[in-house]
Amino acid sequence: MSSIETQKTIEEASGDYKYGFVTDIEMDMAPKGLNEDIVRFISAKKNEPEWMLEYRLKAYRAWLKAEDPEWARVDYPEIDFQDIHYYAAPKTDADNPKSLDEIDPDILATYEKLGIPLREQEVLAGIVGSPNVAVDAVFDSVSVATTYKAKLEEIGVIFCSFSEAVLEHPELIKKYLGSVVPAGDNFYATLNAAVFSDGTFVYIPKGVRCPMELSTYFRINTANTGQFERTLIIADEGSHVSYLEGCTAPMRDENQLHAAVVELIALDDAEIKYSTVQNWYPGNKDGVGGIYNFVTKRGVCRGKNSKISWTQVETGSAITWKYPSCILQGDGSVGEFYSVAITNNYQQADTGTKMIHIGKNTTSKIISKGISAGFAQNTYRGMVKIMPGAENARNFTQCDSLLMGDQCGAHTVPYIEVRNPTAQVEHEATTSKISEDQMFYCLQRGLEPEEAISMIVNGFCREVMQQLPMEFAVEAQKLLGISLEGSVG
C-alpha cells in the first residue's frame, strides 16, 4: 500500500469512533469538586445508612493523605480532582424506574445505538433466540434497568445495583465490602471508596450454578464526570458464576477519569469467571481526549479448591492502569489471568496481574498478549508471589508482545518473589512483529489488508479469546480488527 493510501486509511479509521455520540438528558448533578460535603451529598442522594457514610468518610480522609502513584509507565498531566463532578444521575420522574417503559427514551435510544440487547420482555416471554444474558445497565451513575431479575431470584441469586444492595442486603455488604480491596488500598481505590456512585452486586448462594452469564454495560456520558463504579461479587461454597463486563463511551474532548473497584470473593469450591471487553474512547489519532482508566480489580480465593479467572480484552482508553489480581488463600485454589491489551496511536497501557500464593497446592496461570501500534506504549507488569506457607505452589506465565510499526513500544516487567523452596514458577516472554511475509501471504489469498491484520492479530490472541464466553467472543474479535485499523501500511 502506498504511503498516500495509508495516510488516507488512517484518517478514515481515526475520524469515526463508532460510539462517539452524547445523549442529551437533564442531569441531576453535584457541583464540581471534592470535600466532605460532596461525600455526604452522594451518600444522601442514595439514602445510605450511617455506616455506609462512615465508610466513605473514612476513605475520603485516607485519600487526602494518599499520593497519586507514579511507578506505572504511563504519562499524563496532573489531574485536578477539584474540577470533576463526583455525582451525576439521569433524571426521571420516578426515583427508581420499575420497568423499561419508565426509562428515558433517550437512554433507550442510546442503548439501541450501542446494540445492547435490553429486551426484557422478549426474554421473559421465552422467545427463542433471545440472548441468555442478564443485563444490569449502568448509565452514568445510576442503574436504570435490571433484567432477568425474577428468574435469578427464584434460585436465590442476588444480582442488583450496588446502591440497592446497600439498602436491601446490608449484612452482606458490611461483611464483604473492602474485604479484598481495603478502603485505603491505593490512591484511586481509596478515592473510589469515598465517592463510588453505583455499580453491581452479585451473590451466588451455596451450591448454585448461575444458569446464565451475568452482564453489565458501563457507559460514561456526562462531560467531566468521573465515574466510580463499585462491583462486589460473592460466590458462596460450591457455587459458580460467569460475569461479563463490556464498555463503550461517547466521544468527548476532555479526559475523563474512571476509577473503578471490583472485588471478588470465592468461598470453598466456588468458581468466578470475570470477563471484560473494554472499548472506551481512546482519544483521537493525535492523542487528544480519551478515558483515563485507573482500575483496581482483585479477587480472593478464600475457600479451598476455589477458582477465580480473569479474562480481559482491553482495546480502549487513552490510559489503562489495571492489574486484576488473585489472592490464593484457600488450599488448592486456582487463579487465572488471560489478557489481550491493544494500544494504537498514542494510547498507553500498563496492565498485568498479581498472583499471591498463600495456601498449599495453589496454582496460577498468566497468559498476556500485548499489541502495540502507532506511537503507543504497552507494558505488562505482573507479580507472582509465593508465600512461605504455599507448599507446592505453581505458576506459569506467558507474555507475548506484538509490535506493528517502529514507533511503538512493548515492555514486560515481571516481579517474581518466591519464599517457599517447593514452588515451581515458569515465565516465558516473546516479542514479535507482523511480518511482511505474513501480510503478503494473506493478501495473496484474497484478504483485504485490514482483514489480514485482524486475522493475524486474532490468531496471536487466540489462547485468550478462547476464554471469552460465546456472547463476547465474536464482538471482541471484531473489536481487535477495528482497534488496529489503519495501523499497517
Added chain:
Amino acid sequence: MLEIKNIHATVGGNAILKGINLTVNGGEVHAIMGPNGAGKSTLGNVLAGRDGYDVTAGSVTYRGQDLLDMAPDARARDGLFMGFQYPVELPGVNGMTFLRMAANAVRGHRGLEPLDGMDFLKLLKTKMAELEMDDALLKRSVNVGFSGGEKKRNEIIQMAIMDPHLMILDETDSGLDIDALKLVSQGINLMRGEDKAIVMITHYQRLLDYVKPDFVHVLVDGRFVDSGGPELALKLEREGYAAYGVHEAA
C-alpha cells in the same frame, strides 16, 4: 490470459528482471526454468504484486486489465494465485477458517454469496476427495509446525478451493519426497483446463515428469534466453545451463 511486455524490475535497487516478454493463454502450462539467482522468483513476486519489487519498465496485462495497477489482494480475488516456495506460518489462525475466508473473498469478487460453514465443508469434502488428501492439516494453525511436504500440500488445497484462473507455482516441487511430489502434481493436473493457465517456476526437471508443460522457458540473468517444448527441459536436465554461459556448482 497474461501478456508480459518487456518487464524490467528491481529489488532493493538491484536490477533483477531485464526485459521479460511472455504470453500465456488459457489452457496452457508454462515452465520457467533457470539457475539460482536468474530472477525466477522475482518474476512470480512481481506478478503477484509483492511490496519491494519495483517494476521500472514494461507492462503486464491480465485478463484485459493492467495487472500492475491492481493491489495484490485484488489480483488474488481476480483469480491470480501464487503457490509459495516457502508458505508462511500464521500462528493461532485456524486453517479451515483461513481457507473459508480465502474462498469467500474470491466468491464475493465473482458476485457469489459467501459460503456458510456447512456449505463450505461440503465443497471441501468434494475437493479433498479429488485431491486424495485428508483435511487433518486444516484443523491446525496455518502452516505452523508443518513439514515441507505438508506446507506444499496445503498450498495445493488452497489453490483447489480458490479455483483461480492463473496459477504461478514457485518451486512447488522443492523439499518434496517422491510420494508427496506425485500427490502435489496430481493436484496441479486437476487444475488444468481450457480457461486456466499454469506457470511453474522450477529449478529441476522432475516436476515436469508429472505435470507436462506445453512450453519451457529458460531464464538467465533476468532475460529469457531460450524457449521450447518439454524436450527443452530434458535437455537442461542433461546438460545444465552451460550452453547459456552459466556454470553452476554441482
